[in-house]
Amino acid sequence: MTAEISGRFEKAFAALETSVSGGHIPGGVLGFTDIEGRRLTQATGSAALVPEKRLMDVGTWFDLASLTKVIFTTERILALASEGAIDLDQPLTSVIPDFRQYDPNCWERQVTFRQCLGHQTHFPAVEPIYTYGDSSDRLRAFVLQRKWQRVETPVYSDINFILLGIVLERLSGRKIRDQDPGPGFAFSAGPSDTAATERCTWRDRVICGEVHDENCYALQGSGHAGLFGTVDAVLDHASGLLNRDAADDPVVKLMREPLSERRTHGWERAYENWHGGAHCSHGTLGHTGFTGTSLYVDFERGYSWTLLTNRVHPSRHSDSGIMALRRRVSDLINGAE
Secondary structure: OOOHHHHHHHHHHHHHHHHHHHHOOOOOOOOEEOOOOOOOEEEEEEEOOOOOOEEOOOEEEEEEEOOOHHHHHHHHHHHHHHHHHOOOOOOOOOOOOOOOOOOOOOOOHOOEEHHHHOOOOOOOOOHHHHHHOOOOHHHHHHHHHHHOOOOOOOOOOOOHHHHHHHHHHHHHHOOOHHHHOOOOEEEEOOHHHOOOOOEEEOEEOOOOOOOOHHHHHHHHOOOOOOEEEEEHHHHHHHHHHHHHHHOHHHHHHHHOOOOOOOOEOOOOEOOOOOOOOOOOOOOEEEEEEEOOOOEEOOOOOEEEEEEEEEOOOOOOOOOOOOHHHHHHHHHHHOOOO
């Protein structure tokens, strides 16, 4: 690793330490890798504050939250498209024929795989699916048969990826939690090795080692959340993307293809005032997770960085400053002063 990159990393890590020492977030891990697989990782703060304090380290597992969308679900949907198993411009009903089956002319039955990947549908951003029943199979039926509120302007929606997860289940014949999460990843983790998330009022406990997202928990696995991993697992995945891009991998080529000013297939692309800061190259893709995670892959410069925090511990209802921290860390990684 060059002295310049190491210096940038140290400045970015100092920004993370300042956030922790200021009491904004309990702890975090910063990681950097390049196309040759060289990496830097460093941890600070606490993996848990309650019920007992536990220190963070670089081996800590994180609930990656919506990084599941890009690391797990997008990868698999695009692989199926690359193999010709699905047509991205066909509606989801080509795999889920019973989707909104009682209204054959409804708008939901016209939604395509590509629209879901690019968040170009009219589904609401989120829905408390977990409040509609206690059976995961019944809740899947609810997702498929509900007359969804149609929002006027497309928004980033978990519903898109919950549906894509059901697609993966239908095509594989296995529930998400029974599928291979990928090297270094899992759908749960040992509580003593994992960064704690929120004290959940519904489950009446501090969540640690089980998925924080209520809908994913109730569905017992979903395409929008649920993946766990360490900083090294995330960096291994990112380094793999960089190398696959250099080898002209068709899945990565699709992944990078713009669908709108702000989005590609699954990912966000760099735009003004985005969470990845002001100094990314135009070839950068990124994504965030509600629990306090984020990942950025700069294909033009050949490197990637990830910021993993437990910013929702012990509650989401506090000012963690996570967006400002993500921007600051990214800017320092990219050479800003």
